[in-house]
Amino acid sequence: MNDASIRTLINGYRQGYSLEQPFYTSSEIFDFEWQHVWKKYWLFAGTTAEIPKPGDYFVYTLQNDSIIIIRGNDGEVFAHYNTCRHRGSLICLEEKGHAPKLVCPYHQWVFEKDGSLFKARLMPENFDKSAYHLHPVKITAVGGFIFISLSDYPPPINQLETDFSPFLKPFKIDDSKIAYRKKYTLRTNWKLIAENFRECYHCGPAHPEYCSAVIGANMKESADEVLAEKKVDWQNKGLATETVEFTDQSFHFAIRYPLRPGVESYSLDGRKVAMPMGDHTDYDAGVVGMVVYPNFWMDAVSDYMWTMRLTAISASCTLLDLCWLVDADATEGKDYNTEKLIEFWRITGEQDWKLCENNFKGIESSRYSPGPYAPAEYDVVKYIDWYINRLKEGIRSGRNSFE
Ligand code: FES
Ligand SMILES: [Fe+2]
Known part of the structure; x- marks a missing residue:
């Protein structure tokens, strides 16, 4: 594929539809996005x-x-x-x-x-x-998260720092420890994992465990009432509650949302799995979720944090590095049991990895054609818009910097 055909594909992007096959499978597109997304951003x-x-x-x-x-x-x-x-x-x-x-x-x-x-x-x-x-x-380093950029002129990160700090402060990541880490090498394109993590359209059928922990994840019930009530509690405790939405010029997102009433943690039985992390004193902080494009996702509950570092290896190969963090004072066997700590995200994650690999295999078909995103996938559309706009910037600038 030459530059002109890459340009034609990018300019032909049809908003609201999944991408054309080469965006997921072509090594030339991969090289282009490596230059204009991975080497420019944090x-x-x-x-x-x-x-x-x-x-x-x-x-x-x-x-x-x-x-x-x-x-x-x-x-x-x-x-x-x-x-x-x-x-x-x-x-x-x-x-x-x-x-x-x-x-x-x-x-x-x-x-x-x-x-x-x-x-x-x-x-x-x-x-x-x-x-x-x-x-x-x-x-x-933002509240314990380390971001690097391979660009000498990366985009400003100060807004991310301002937005993330109040969410991260109570977790005291600097004083936490890694209880467990796990790697997966997946045969899929990195964007399919990103897309999967931007929608819960699949959650009802795919994630019974997740849906029993998170109200509204099944798309059959509203979380509004619980959220309104919890927001007041959280604000009274000084916890950040205002969602940080993506904009076209930003690359980060943060949210706090409620667990189902009676659920204390992300665990199979809904019970706590470790001592409260950092400054948390109870199990009532809901879920904090954060995203930084192109390679970071995390979820944290009162007693542990789960981080996902995504690394694109090639168009068809993606490496995931997962970490489970707990309070530095928590002792294995006394304050937490590793298997109980990790099983919720191990199971939920593996359900997703399978979906993403299947998605990739299907996209490789000679008969694949882009299909329409559902209304519930509005965040995927926003994500794909962001990605395409970065490639368009790449076409315009031809430079690897934000000079
Ligand atoms: S000392 Fe490093 S290459 Fe020689
Ligand atoms: Fe999922």
């Missing part, structure tokens, strides 16, 4: 709970770029390209670890956590170390 990398101590690090791989995210000496978080300034070797070979200093395994150049070159053995006396800082990656 990407969720992980949480500060993953790197509690100075020198703790993890590596996030995005196509050819491997990024080191490391905790500095004063609690700050740095991100560097994982490519040595000597001859380019990977520096960190493990997915996570602890390093007082970053030492390249090839010729042992040593870098500080902030990326500055500390030592380069056997180099000439007058060698200027200051010219060989690790290449930095833009990074922002």
Whole structure:
């Protein structure tokens, strides 16, 4: 597929209908969206709970770029390209670890956590170390969520910070811990997972467990009355309640919505599964949900948080990294049982992963044609509009920045 045919496809987008097949299957479209969505926007990398101590690090791989995210000496978080300034070797070979200093395994150049070159053995006396800082990656930590951008000029993230902070503060993510993590490699296009998570049209038939926890998820009952009542309770407790909607120029969303009356947590029996997280003192905070395009989804209840990092590997392959976070003081076996903690989202998630893989297989058919979204899928339409507008911007600018 050449540039002209990509342009024709993008300009031919029919709003309210699922996308044409190549948007889900073509490697050329994938490369185009990688340049104009993934390399321009903010990407969720992980949480500060993953790197509690100075020198703790993890590596996030995005196509050819491997990024080191490391905790500095004063609690700050740095991100560097994982490519040595000597001859380019990977520096960190493990997915996570602890390093007082970053030492390249090839010729042992040593870098500080902030990326500055500390030592380069056997180099000439007058060698200027200051010219060989690790290449930095833009990074922002928002209430414990770490976002990076591969662009030198990413879009402003200050509105997201303002909007997310009141929702995140009570969870005290910096003082939380990862109770469990799980990866899935799915044979599907990343946008099909994003679409799946923007609608509950499928929830009634697909998610019996989810529908027994969340009022209104089955689309057969209204949550309005419960929501109105709960909103007053939440506001009295100082909890954020105002939904942050997507706009065409924004890329984040936040909401608090109620669990079914009598349900304390996202669990199969509706009972709490851990001690309240952070500043929460009861099990009545409902569900906080957040989205950041293109790669972050999360849900949190009073006693735990579930985060999903989505990484596009190719048009037909998507990697999901899921984490379950609990309060740092919670002890496994005493304050929570891992199986009970994870089973609700393991089951619900796996129902979705199957749907997304089936969706992809069906789209690969020679007879696939775009179909109309239902009224209940209005958020999917908004999402696809956002995506198409980013590609249109890509056509217009041809540049990889927000200069
Ligand atoms: S490539 Fe890293 S020290 Fe040589
Ligand atoms: Fe779902």
